[in-house]
Amino acid sequence: MAPRIYKSPYPDRPIVQHSLYAHLFPENAKHPAHLPAYVDAASGATLIRSQVEDLALRFAQGVITKKSAKRGDTLMLFSPNSLCWPVVVFGALAAGLRITFANVSYTPDELKHQYTDSHAYLICTTRGNLKPVIKMLQAVAPSVAEAERRVIILPDDFNWIPDAPRTKAMKPIPRLTALDELLGLGKLERVERFDGVDAEQETAFLCYSSGTTGNPKGVQTTHQNLTTVLDIVYVGFPVITPKDDRMLAVLPFYHIYGLVKLLLYPFMCGVTTIVMEHFDPIKFCQSVERYKATISLIVPPVLVIMARHDCVKQYDMSSLRVLFSGAAPLGGDLVKAVKKRLRPTNEPSLHIVQGYGLTETSPTTHLQHLKDESRFGCIGDLLPNLEVRLVVDDRDGMAKTDDEVVDAKEGEPGEIWIRGPSIMKGYLNNPTANSNSFYPYSSPPPSKYVPGSLWFKTGDVGLVDRDGYFWIVDRKKELIKYKGFQVPPAELESVLLAHPNIADAAVISVESARESTELPRAYIVPADPPSDPVTFGREVQAWIKTKVARHKFLRGGVIVVEVIPKSASGKILRRHLKNQALKELGGKDPAEDMDADKARSKL
Numbered sequence: 067m068a069p070r071i072y073k074s075p076y077p078d079r080p081i082v083q084h085s086l087y088a089h090l091f092p093e094n095a096k097h098p099a100h101l102p103a104y105v106d107a108a109s110g111a112t113l114i115r116s117q118v119e120d121l122a123l124r125f126a127q128g129v130i131t132k133k134s135a136k137r138g139d140t141l142m143l144f145s146p147n148s149l150c151w152p153v154v155v156f157g158a159l160a161a162g163l164r165i166t167f168a169n170v171s172y173t174p175d176e177l178k179h180q181y182t183d184s185h186a187y188l189i190c191t192t193r194g195n196l197k198p199v200i201k202m203l204q205a206v207a208p209s210v211a212e213a214e215r216r217v218i219i220l221p222d223d224f225n226w227i228p229d230a231p232r233t234k235a236m237k238p239i240p241r242l243t244a245l246d247e248l249l250g251l252g253k254l255e256r257v258e259r260f261d262g263v264d265a266e267q268e269t270a271f272l273c274y275s276s277g278t279t280g281n282p283k284g285v286q287t288t289h290q291n292l293t294t295v296l297d298i299v300y301v302g303f304p305v306i307t308p309k310d311d312r313m314l315a316v317l318p319f320y321h322i323y324g325l326v327k328l329l330l331y332p333f334m335c336g337v338t339t340i341v342m343e344h345f346d347p348i349k350f351c352q353s354v355e356r357y358k359a360t361i362s363l364i365v366p367p368v369l370v371i372m373a374r375h376d377c378v379k380q381y382d383m384s385s386l387r388v389l390f391s392g393a394a395p396l397g398g399d400l401v402k403a404v405k406k407r408l409r410p411t412n413e414p415s416l417h418i419v420q421g422y423g424l425t426e427t428s429p430t431t432h433l434q435h436l437k438d439e440s441r442f443g444c445i446g447d448l449l450p451n452l453e454v455r456l457v458v459d460d461r462d463g464m465a466k467t468d469d470e471v472v473d474a475k476e477g478e479p480g481e482i483w484i485r486g487p488s489i490m491k492g493y494l495n496n497p498t499a500n501s502n503s504f505y506p507y508s509s510p511p512p513s514k515y516v517p518g519s520l521w522f523k524t525g526d527v528g529l530v531d532r533d534g535y536f537w538i539v540d541r542k543k544e545l546i547k548y549k550g551f552q553v554p555p556a557e558l559e560s561v562l563l564a565h566p567n568i569a570d571a572a573v574i575s576v577e578s579a580r581e582s583t584e585l586p587r588a589y590i591v592p593a594d595p596p597s598d599p600v601t602f603g604r605e606v607q608a609w610i611k612t613k614v615a616r617h618k619f620l621r622g623g624v625i626v627v628e629v630i631p632k633s634a635s636g637k638i639l640r641r642h643l644k645n646q647a648l649k650e651l652g653g654k655d656p657a658e659d660m661d662a663d664k665a666r667s668k669l
């Protein structure tokens with residue numbers, strides 16, 4: 067039977083074959099050089115477009131001259147949002163480097179996995195993030211001197227920006243290279259080019275995506291993946307112009323959502339990006355008022371705060387015209403609550419819409435148009451140049467031909483499969499994951515990657531309504547999404563099993579309507595039954611905070627049980643545990659336990 071393939075309502079866009087750097091800095095500039103490109107929200111320090119290009123080329127020359135970096139090498143960026151990001155990212159691209167981005171809350175062990183798996187050598191970080199970097203490098207570098215050679219320290223001031231007000235500089239850290247030093251070593255005259263097949267084949271970004279089993283996987287995003295997604299997003303995203311708009315960036319740049327849609331896309335459109343180090347509700351509202359921000363990309367938990375926090379009444383939020391949500395489903399009740407809070411009279415208009423995508427899809431594949439915002443929960447239209455299938459059966463991933471794949475009937479849900487030129491090249495160093503995630507996939511893989519030739523299995527279950535709009539209705543994978551961050555249950559289970567008094571463990575998600583997110587919840591079987599199971603559960607909850615990043619904390623609770631329900635083959639029956647959790651909570655929001663913990667911590 068012929069596959070049922072859904073196409074975009076938009077006409078295909080031309081696919082270019084050049085580097086991401088060339089796409090962002092075309093020979094015939096589209097926007098005036100004097101326009102502000104990035105502004106530090108806290109201080110007002112500004113990088114205009116000409117400075118971004120100049121400093122990026124200086125960084126490129128610096129890493130080549132001082133650090134012997136060469137085309138194809140990998141640089142890790144381990145830093146909160148700052149004005150250094152465009153300089154480092156664009157400079158690394160100009161030098162022909164690949165860049166991998168690490169979550170700033172990573173522990174040394176988590177950092178080590180990504181650093182070694184990505185084959186990174188150089189690592190750009192800040193003073194505040196230096197401790198885990200040094201501890202990690204001590205475990206992988208052959209000597210202290212070699213570890214120190216790999217580090218580039220990003221500044222805490224703005225003295226490196228031409229014409230910026232000077233402040234007292236912090237003392238250099240002995241034996242570590244500072245960004246300022248690299249910027250003083252000349253300017254790259256010839257940017258590395260990735261034309262034709264090189265644009266298809268060469269990895270530009272290595273973001274890491276957590277699967278349902280094992281460690282996070284390196285997603286190989288090529289230059290063409292990125293130039294394509296920037297061009298196809300343009301037709302579905304709300305129109306933004308240099309004259310009328312200012313983008314407020316609160317999402318982390320190390321996540322592909324923030325990286326592409328906040329660091330790259332506004333710059334391509336000539337729009338100023340106001341950079342916040344991290345989200346803070348009061349500072350968010352202050353920045354909207356101070357800079358007259360018109361658009362911000364957020365996640366549902368940010369909207370939860372906007373619906374409740376008193377700060378929204380203390381500042382002028384009238385300049386905001388679009389809040390664009392992603393990374394997690396957006397509910398209609400939450401949208402209505404935020405609109406009622408920010409626009410009680412509906413004037414001026416405020417649109418709250420959402421989209422869909424994954425790290426593996428670079429990221430955006432669907433966007434909800436402003437005119438369709440009343441379709442709460444809808445992810446909108448498929449973007450151009452992409453195709454979708456909704457699959458109900460692929461023989462547990464073993465299907466080799468279309469005759470073995472069963473597509474969903476019209477109006478019925480199925481797993482979303484996507485193909486097109488913005489789909490990743492594949493997972494790095496992980497043929498098994500590639501085989502499981504692509505169809506049809508040959509093993510060994512083809513000698514050359516052909517963009518858009520394979521279907522990527524998203525693991526999300528969706529449907530198309532009679533009007534052609536897409537909806538996400540479930541998730542085939544077990545991945546937990548906490549405030550837009552991916553939390554793999556298997557990873558937490560492996561950490562729990564390292565506890566000296568845990569014999570077995572399972573992790574599921576529990577939904578918090580109040581926080582508008584999923585919370586990880588653990589069920590554990592103790593090796594020696596504790597005298598007080600509740601106290602032991604809280605001890606484990608505190609213990610795991612020393613082992614994993616903040617977004618992986620067991621905020622949904624830790625429950626002591628006698629046995630973990632499993633199938634005959636040993637697979638954890640998570641659905642049984644989810645049903646058990648519903649009974650245990652009895653309608654209570656799991657976030658209430660978080661409140662209780664905070665209250666106890668103040669006693």
